Amino acid sequence: MTRKTEIGYYALLVVLVLGSLRFGQLMWQQQQTLSHLQKQAKQLKHKQAIAKTSQQKVKQVVAKSTITKAxxxxxxxxxxxxxxxxxxxxxxxxxxxxxxxxxxxxxxxxxxxxxxxxxxxxxxxxxxxxxxxxxxxxxxxxxxxxxxxxxxxxxxxxxxxxxxxxxxxxxxxxxxxxxxxxxxxxxxxxxxxxxxxxxxxxxxxxxxx
CATH class of the missing domain: 3.10.450 (Nuclear Transport Factor 2; Chain: A,)
Known part of the structure; x- marks a missing residue:
């Protein structure tokens, strides 16, 4: 293998390694983004559930208050x-x-x-x-x-x-x-x-x- 060929081989190897690292980084970032979005969706769903429960409690308390007054x-x-x-x-x-x-x-x-x-x-x-x-x-x-x-x-x-x-x-x-x-x-x-x-x-x- 000539030196020129050897250099070309190593250069290609470096490119492949860097490409793999970049691809891995992109996949990791995508996974982190997906996890973050899933976490946000879960938090939003939890907040909506709490808000709905709280609203129902308020309605129940108000209704009870009205009946008590009457x-x-x-x-x-x-x-x-x-x-x-x-x-x-x-x-x-x-x-x-x-x-x-x-x-x-x-x-x-x-x-x-x-x-x-x-x-x-x-x-x-x-x-x-x-x-x-x-x-x-x-x-x-x-x-x-x-x-x-x-x-x-x-x-x-x-x-x-x-x-x-x-x-x-x-x-x-x-x-x-x-x-x-x-x-x-x-x-x-x-x-x-x-x-x-x-x-x-x-x-x-x-x-x-």
Missing amino acids: SETSQQFFNLAYNWSSGSDYKKRITKIKQAKLVTSQVLANDYLFPEVDGTADYIDNNGLKSSVVQVAYYPKTTNDDQTSGVVGVAVNAKHDSDVGNGETRYYYFNIDYQTSDNQITSLDYVGRLAVNQSTDFNTFNPYE
Whole structure:
């Protein structure tokens, strides 16, 4: 091998080595860039998950706060609902509700909701039928603490003394408006009764669907 050929050989070898090193460096840089991008994507996904969870927590807290603020209204409505769902003196119950001016005459004329003795024997102490309000739930239209309207659900249980078991529970709901200044109910309109095939769990029931 001549010296010129030898020099050319070594020069080619150096070029190949340098090329390999450069290629390796580029591959390493590419791998580092890819790893960095993957890390950023993972961090972004984690932040989004945290933000979503945090947002849900805020919504839950606000909703709970609204319901807590409306608890006085719910308590008043509980008492009102008890007046028409239990007790043996129908006339006194209706008179009290009329005096409160909380429901329209059309609602009061509903003999299914406000049954007279010997009429539709439903949720009055007639012939041993005992009824009581077992749950009142308030659903504000929004989670705004100043919201003054929403839906109230009332669960009423009726049972004869001779019945075996827990009797029957029916679920009614109403549109309601009240004043934020003193939580007094300003209007109450009967909407209807939940059908048998509807959810009767007030924790999952959504009157706005």
